[in-house]
Amino acid sequence: MSRLAERIGTAKAEGRAALIAYLPVGYPDVDVSIAAITAAVEGGADVVEIGVPYSDPGMDGPVIQQAVDVAVRAGVGMRDVLRAVEAVAAAGAVPVVMSYWNPIERYGAERFSTDLAAAGGAGAITPDLIPDEAADWLAASEKHDLDRVFLVAPSSTDARLASTTAACRGFVYAASTMGVTGTRATVGDAAEKLVARTRQAAPDLAVCVGLGVSNGSQAAEVAAFADGVIVGSAYVREMLEGRGADGVRALSEDLAKGVRS
Amino acid sequence: MTTTSPPQPGERLLPARPGWPDATGHFGIFGGRFVPEALIAALDELTEAYEAMRVDPVFLAEFDRLQREYTGRPSPITEIERFAEHAGRARILLKREDLNHTGSHKINNVLGQALLTKRIGKSRVIAETGAGQHGVATATAAALMGLSCTVYMGEEDTRRQALNVARMRLLGAEVIPVTTGSRTLKDAINEAFRDWVTNVETTNYVFGTVAGPHPFPAMVRDFQRVIGDEAREQVLEREGRLPDAVLACVGGGSNAIGIFTAFVPDDGVRLIGLEAGGDGVDTGRHAATITGGTPGVLHGARSYLLQDDNGQTIESHSISAGLDYPGVGPEHSYLHDIGRAEYRAVTDAEAMEAFALLCRTEGIIPAIESAHALAGAMVVGKELGPDALLLVNLSGRGDKDVETASTWFGLGDREEVDPGPGLDTDQQPTEGAISNDEAVAGSDAGDEA
Ligand SMILES: Cc1ncc(COP(=O)(O)O)c(C=O)c1O
Numbered sequence: 001m002s003r004l005a006e007r008i009g010t011a012k013a014e015g016r017a018a019l020i021a022y023l024p025v026g027y028p029d030v031d032v033s034i035a036a037i038t039a040a041v042e043g044g045a046d047v048v049e050i051g052v053p054y055s056d057p058g059m060d061g062p063v064i065q066q067a068v069d070v071a072v073r074a075g076v077g078m079r080d081v082l083r084a085v086e087a088v089a090a091a092g093a094v095p096v097v098m099s100y101w102n103p104i105e106r107y108g109a110e111r112f113s114t115d116l117a118a119a120g121g122a123g124a125i126t127p128d129l130i131p132d133e134a135a136d137w138l139a140a141s142e143k144h145d146l147d148r149v150f151l152v153a154p155s156s157t158d159a160r161l162a163s164t165t166a167a168c169r170g171f172v173y174a175a176s177t178m179g180v181t182g183t184r185a186t187v188g189d190a191a192e193k194l195v196a197r198t199r200q201a202a203p204d205l206a207v208c209v210g211l212g213v214s215n216g217s218q219a220a221e222v223a224a225f226a227d228g229v230i231v232g233s234a235y236v237r238e239m240l241e242g243r244g245a246d247g248v249r250a251l252s253e254d255l256a257k258g259v260r261s
Numbered sequence: 262m263t264t265t266s267p268p269q270p271g272e273r274l275l276p277a278r279p280g281w282p283d284a285t286g287h288f289g290i291f292g293g294r295f296v297p298e299a300l301i302a303a304l305d306e307l308t309e310a311y312e313a314m315r316v317d318p319v320f321l322a323e324f325d326r327l328q329r330e331y332t333g334r335p336s337p338i339t340e341i342e343r344f345a346e347h348a349g350r351a352r353i354l355l356k357r358e359d360l361n362h363t364g365s366h367k368i369n370n371v372l373g374q375a376l377l378t379k380r381i382g383k384s385r386v387i388a389e390t391g392a393g394q395h396g397v398a399t400a401t402a403a404a405l406m407g408l409s410c411t412v413y414m415g416e417e418d419t420r421r422q423a424l425n426v427a428r429m430r431l432l433g434a435e436v437i438p439v440t441t442g443s444r445t446l447k448d449a450i451n452e453a454f455r456d457w458v459t460n461v462e463t464t465n466y467v468f469g470t471v472a473g474p475h476p477f478p479a480m481v482r483d484f485q486r487v488i489g490d491e492a493r494e495q496v497l498e499r500e501g502r503l504p505d506a507v508l509a510c511v512g513g514g515s516n517a518i519g520i521f522t523a524f525v526p527d528d529g530v531r532l533i534g535l536e537a538g539g540d541g542v543d544t545g546r547h548a549a550t551i552t553g554g555t556p557g558v559l560h561g562a563r564s565y566l567l568q569d570d571n572g573q574t575i576e577s578h579s580i581s582a583g584l585d586y587p588g589v590g591p592e593h594s595y596l597h598d599i600g601r602a603e604y605r606a607v608t609d610a611e612a613m614e615a616f617a618l619l620c621r622t623e624g625i626i627p628a629i630e631s632a633h634a635l636a637g638a639m640v641v642g643k644e645l646g647p648d649a650l651l652l653v654n655l656s657g658r659g660d661k662d663v664e665t666a667s668t669w670f671g672l673g674d675r676e677e678v679d680p681g682p683g684l685d686t687d688q689q690p691t692e693g694a695i696s697n698d699e700a701v702a703g704s705d706a707g708d709e710a
Contacts, residue, residue: 055442055573056559058454059297065441077571101295102558106572128558130301132285133293153299155461160301178299179459 003122004147004170007046007094008206008227017223017259019044020208021252022098022232024051024064026071027239030080033071034087039245040235041091043252048088049125049230052081052099059100059127061182063233067240078107082119089120096122096147096170101129104137113140123147123170131167138167151175152198154190165202171228174198176211183233184212192225219258229259275316276490278483279525281595286475286562289598291591294474295558296454303461308476310381315483320376327372328487331405332362335491338499343622344635348642351649354504355625356492356520358656365628365657366488366516367398371467373484375402378465385409385464389453391418391446391512392583392630393425394657395469400434402467410434413452415445418582424661443576446512446586450560470513471590474561478590485519488654493523496652506531506641509654510633511604512548512583514590516656525601534593535637537579538606548577549606550589551597564591580609580665583630583657611636613669616659628657629665 011018021040025033037048053071057064081097088095097116104112104124116124123146129137131150141148147170152161155178165172176191177184191209198207208228213219215234222229231251238247282288294304314320328334336357345353358366378386386408390396396412403410412429416438419426429436442448450473457466468477471485489507496504507524509517511534524530539547547553554565559574567575567587579585596602607615616632618639619625627635631654638653645651659666667673 053571053573056447056451058451058560059458061455069442072573075571102568102574103572105558106568106570128295128297128561130294130296130298133295151298153297153302155299155302157302160298164298175297175299178461180455 002147002170003094004047004096004149005206008171008208011046012227017226018046018208018228019219019252019255019259020047020049020228020230021045021235022049022051022230023235023239023248024053024068024071025081025084026053026074026076027067027236028070029074030076030083032244034084036239036245036248037084038087038091039249040252041088041093043249044256045093045252047094047096047228049096049098049232050081050084050088052078052097052103054100054103057100059180061180061233063183063236063240064181067236078103078112078115082115085116085119085121094122095120096149097124099124099126101126109136109140113144113146117144117146121146123149125149125173127151131164134167141169149173152194154178154194158197158201161198161201165198165205168205171206171208172198172202173230174207174209174226176209179211181211181233183214183237187212187218187221191222195225216254216258219255220261223259223261229255231255276486276523279522281592282475282479286479288478288591288595290556291563291594292475292478293563294561295563296474296561297458299458300461300474303457304474304476306381307377307465311377311476311480314377314380320380324373324376328369332368332372333360334487335495336360338492338495341619341623344619345642347618347622348639349645350647351642351645351651353638353642353651353653354496355653355655356488358488358516358654359625359627359631359658363394363398363401364660365394365398366485366519366654367395367469368401369487369519370469370481370484370515371395371398371402374465374467374480375406375408378408378467379406381465383463383465385411385460386467387411387413387453387456387464388467388469389446389449390414390469391449391585392581392628393418393422393429393661394583394628396434396436397425397428397432399467400429400432403434404432411456412436413439413449413456415439415443415449417444418446418449421665422582422661423664445577445582447574447577447588454560470515471518471592472513472560472562472564472588478562478592481515482518482522482592485515486522488516488519489521489523492520492652500650502650503527503530504650504652505645506533506649507652508533508535508634508637508641510535510584510630510656511589511593512537512586512630513588514593516654518590518592520652520654521596521602532596532602533637533641534602534604535607535633536604537577537581537584537633538608538611539578539580541608542606546578547606548579548585548587550587551593551604552606554587556594559588562591564594565589565597580612580669581629581633583628584633605637607633607636613666615639616666617670625655626659626663627655628659629662631656
C-alpha cells in the first residue's frame, strides 16, 4: 500500500490538499536541519521531502543551491538522510526522500531501498531520473514496497504524461513552470493546465504541484486544483535568513491554513 | 546510432556510423538521458530534427560549403621531425585543427548545431565553455547566422582565458561568469542547463563536447568526425598506410572522438586518449576521469566521473581549462570498457614540457589542451620506436594560453636574467627553466640520442 497515496487521500477526505514540505539535510548542519524538518511537521506538513545534498543540482535555483552547497562541503551523505527520515516518521508525517539520481546510484539502488524502508521512508522523488532510465529503481522500489515519484512538466507530451504517470506510485510531481526551483510572485496558469492534462492521463493518481509556491495564499490557489502543494525554496529561505526552526514552523502554519481554505 | 528508417537521399553521402549508440542514446551501459522531464521534449525535438537534417542534401551541401569556405577545411597534416627527436624518433603527423577559423576543432560542431538551431526555428543559442574555444566558436556562428548568444563560463576560467572572453564579447555574445561550485566548466554546464530549462521555447543549447544527454554525444561526434575522416585519407595518401596509433587529448572528448571515429573499424590502429593528470593522478588533484574515476551520472548521462563515496562530483584540477572537467563523454567510457581505446594521464608538467618543445622545435604554439596529446606522443613514441607512425590531433592553437604559459615558464621579466641552461627534456620544467632566448630542447640532440 502506498503511504503517500494514503496520506494524501486522508487530506482529501478532510476536503483539502496535502501540504508537502521540502528541506535539505545538512543546512546549516545535520542536527539543526533535522530540528527544522521536525518543526515543518509540527507546523502542519503532511509529507516531508527530505533533500539529499548534491554537488550539481541542475534543477535548483540559487536558494536551494546555496543551502545544499554547505551540506555537500560538510560531507553530508545518505546516512544523515536516513536519520532525518526516522525523525520525520517519529514526528508523524510521511517521509519521502528527494534526490538527484547519482547519490542513490552511488549508494546502490537496492541498498538504498533496503535502508530507506528500514528507516521508515515511504519512497523517493527523483527529479533527474525519467522512468525510461529507471530500471534499477523500478525493480528495487517494487521489491521493497516503496513509492516512486517522477516528474511531469508543461512540455510533456500526452504520451509522456501517460508513460510517466504509469511508472509513478504515491503521487506524480507536476513541475508547474518551465524553470528551476525558487519562489515566484505568481502561480501561473500553466500549473492548472498541467494538472488537468495529468489527471486525464491518470485519473487515479494524486497530482501534487511544485515550483514557486511560497505563502499561504498561493498555497490556497494551488490547493483549489491539485491534490498536494509542494513548497521548497520558501522553507529553505527561512533557514538561510536565520529564522531557523521557528521560522519553518510558522511558515508551515501559514501554508497549512492555505491548503485548508 | 542505428536508424530503422529506410535510407534517406543524403544517407549514401555519409560515412557509416559505428554500431552505437542505440536508438535511445546508450553506449552499452553508458549515455542515456538523466535530465528533468521538462527537457525531454526539447531533446526529442533536437533528435528528430537532427536525424532528418543529417541526411538532407541541402543541409549537407551548406555544411560542406561552410566547412570549406568559412572554417578552411580540410585542415592540413604536418610532420614534426624536430619534435619527434624527443619522442623516440617515431614519426609524428599532426592533424592541424589549430588552423581552423577561431583556432580549434570546436567550430566543426558549432556550425552544425547552429544550422540545426535555425532549422528548428529558435533565435537564441546558449553554450558552456571552459577554455573559451567553444564559446568563441558559438559566438562566431551566432554572429554569422544572426542568432543571439549567451555563454556561461566559470569565473576561474574567465580569468585564465581572458583573451577568449574579450573575443566572445567582440563577437556580440553575452558572457556570464559562473560563481557557483568550482567556478569552472562543470558549473558552467549546470548554469547553461538551468537557462535552457527556463527558456527552452526560444533557445537551443549548443553543447560543446560529446557528453551530455542524448542526442548530444552522437550528434557532436557526427559533426566532429570530419577530423578523422579527412586525416585517415590524408595519411593513407601520404604514407600509403594507416598510422600505428592515433592520439588526442580528452576533456569531454570531442576532438578525440572526432579523430578516433574513422579509425574505430581499423583494428590495427591503437586509439589513445590523453587525460589531464594535473598534479598527478595519485595526488587526487587531476581531471583524469577514466584513469581515476568510476561510473556514475553527471550532466545528463552515465559515464565515468570523478566522485566521492556520497556520489558528489569531485572538483577536477588541470592547468588546461578545456580539460578541467570531472566527467567525460559516454562513448569514451564505452570504448574504454570494450578495450577499443586506451586512456592515459598526462600531468601539467609533462604537458607544459611538450608545449615548450613544440614551440621551440616546430614554431607552432599549441593549446595547452592539445599539448597533453603531444606529451602522450613523447611517451608512446619512445615505447614504439622509430618505425612507428603516430597521428596526433592538434586540437587548437595556444594564443589563448600565452599568459598561462608565460607565468608557468616565468617569462614575464626575463631581461635581466641569465639565460642559463635550456630545458632538459629529462627533467620536469620548473619556473624559469625556460628563458626567452635559449632554444628550449632545440638542440638537435634528443634525449634518446
Ligand atoms: C583546443 C582544445 N582542445 C581540446 C579541448 C577539450 O575538449 P574536447 O575533449 O571535447 O575535445 C578544448 C576545450 O575547450 C580545446 O579548446
